[in-house]
Amino acid sequence: MTTYTAHLRQSANIRFALIAAILVITGVFLFWPDYKQLQSSLAEIAKLDDQIKSVSLELEGHRDQYRILKNDYALAAVRDESTITTILPLTANETDIVRALEQQARDISGDNSSLVLNSINIGSANNQDKSDYLALPIKISLTGTKEKLMSFLHTLEKTGGAAENSEASTRLISVQDINLQAKDRGAQTEASNEEISMEISVNAYFLPTLQEQAASAK
16 A cells, blocks of 8 residues: 555545534534433423322322212211101101100109109191191190109200210100199198199101101191
């Protein structure tokens, strides 16, 4: 190989190297901003991806709370329905009402017969207020001491209380009228042991069936 040929090849290599360097430098100047923008975009995407994961975890937490609340509301609805069914039954159940009143009188009287339930008269159910429930009028006649009679009244006033324990709730009964009459036993009788006759007018409420609604509307 001649010296001239070697110089030609060396010159060609230098030119190729210069061209390559120029292309690289040109590429850097031309594509470097796009590369930086790409890097910035990738960083933003990674940041957004982290935010999406965080929001997804938060959303899943809200979903868990919603499931818990939904379950709690479902349980509360069952308890409320049970309470409403207790204080406003779907039928009047006159026999159950009489038994409940008799049991209340026995519980208050005890073994000394200080409270006697003389009679219970049940009238016809009515819907005078055009409400969703019917009122069953009941007249109760009792004889006993003032203390026992007041205890019986207090028991009636507590009925229908929507207690936390639905079993403690009883059907809704409201006292409409009270008539008291003391028996004259002379001046020797102690006031605390004085026997009193009491007549009470109450309403027991219940939710009517369709047939009872139609009958009460006539």
